[in-house]
Amino acid sequence: EIVLTQSPGTLSLSPGQRATLSCRASQSVNSNFLTWYQQKPGQAPRLLMYGTSTRATGVPDRFRGSGSGRDFTLTISRLEPEDSAVYYCQQYGSSPPMYIFGQGTKVE
Amino acid sequence: EVQLVESGGGLVKPGGSLRLSCAASGFVFRDAYMNWVRQTPGKGLEWVGRIKNTNDRETTDYAAPVKGTFTISRDNSKSMLYLHMSSLTTEDTAVYYCTTLMTVATQNFDYWGPGTLVTVSS
Numbered sequence: 001e002i003v004l005t006q007s008p009g010t011l012s013l014s015p016g017q018r019a020t021l022s023c024r025a026s027q028s029v030n031s032n033f034l035t036w037y038q039q040k041p042g043q044a045p046r047l048l049m050y051g052t053s054t055r056a057t058g059v060p061d062r063f064r065g066s067g068s069g070r071d072f073t074l075t076i077s078r079l080e081p082e083d084s085a086v087y088y089c090q091q092y093g094s095s096p097p098m099y100i101f102g103q104g105t106k107v108e
Numbered sequence: 109e110v111q112l113v114e115s116g117g118g119l120v121k122p123g124g125s126l127r128l129s130c131a132a133s134g135f136v137f138r139d140a141y142m143n144w145v146r147q148t149p150g151k152g153l154e155w156v157g158r159i160k161n162t163n164d165r166e167t168t169d170y171a172a173p174v175k176g177t178f179t180i181s182r183d184n185s186k187s188m189l190y191l192h193m194s195s196l197t198t199e200d201t202a203v204y205y206c207t208t209l210m211t212v213a214t215q216n217f218d219y220w221g222p223g224t225l226v227t228v229s230s
Contacts, residue, residue, distance in 0.1 A: 032215075033215045033216075035216040043222075044205055044220035044221065045220055046220070051214045051216075054214075056218075088153055090216070092216075096169070098155065100155070101154065
């Protein structure tokens with residue numbers, strides 16, 4: 001079973017700074033199936049990025065996804081206060097069907 | 109606008125059963141794969157299971173920890189998704205989210221409901 005490890009656990013930055021979040025898989029994954037979600041306190045997760053680098057509807061272009069193989073990155077280029085949240089990566093494996101989440105990175 | 113609203117959560121004793129419901133609107137329900145995802149403070153986000161769309165014969169798949177004890181079903185005429193949980197243990201305590209999966213090519217959860225809390229405790 002694939003394991004997704006996110007780092008760092010917490011990122012403490014100031015508005016305007018760049019945030020770089022890492023998601024490493026225990027084995028190579030299909031980049032079409034690598035997804036990022038944003039979860040704010042008291043809310044459900046929200047789709048942020050899918051297919052590694054495609055922003056979901058309404059996601060500002062300061063969010064950028066990249067990567068391939070085992071290593072994927074979510075970059076927030078100019079942090080805004082409303083970007084404070086926990087970010088999760090997720091991947092899909094088909095044999096057997098399974099959706100795996102990373103443990104999350106908190107951006108504050 | 110896509111809306112998902114879960115209901116049916118609550119307190120249940122170990123070994124008990126519970127049925128969660130999810131009312132969906134704003135999209136063609138029968139065309140979407142539907143999933144249940146749960147979240148605990150300790151384990152984070154965990155996929156529970158999915159039911160495919162009508163075109164894919166509404167087949168179901170489950171995560172290993174719940175296989176054999178949880179059952180997912182759907183009523184397309186009512187745009188409703190269900191999760192029947194039996195033989196519950198304290199490990200099943202979580203917020204349960206109903207999610208859509210509209211694009212099989214990317215296998216992501218497009219929309220999430222606000223969640224319903226299930227607490228398994230004696």
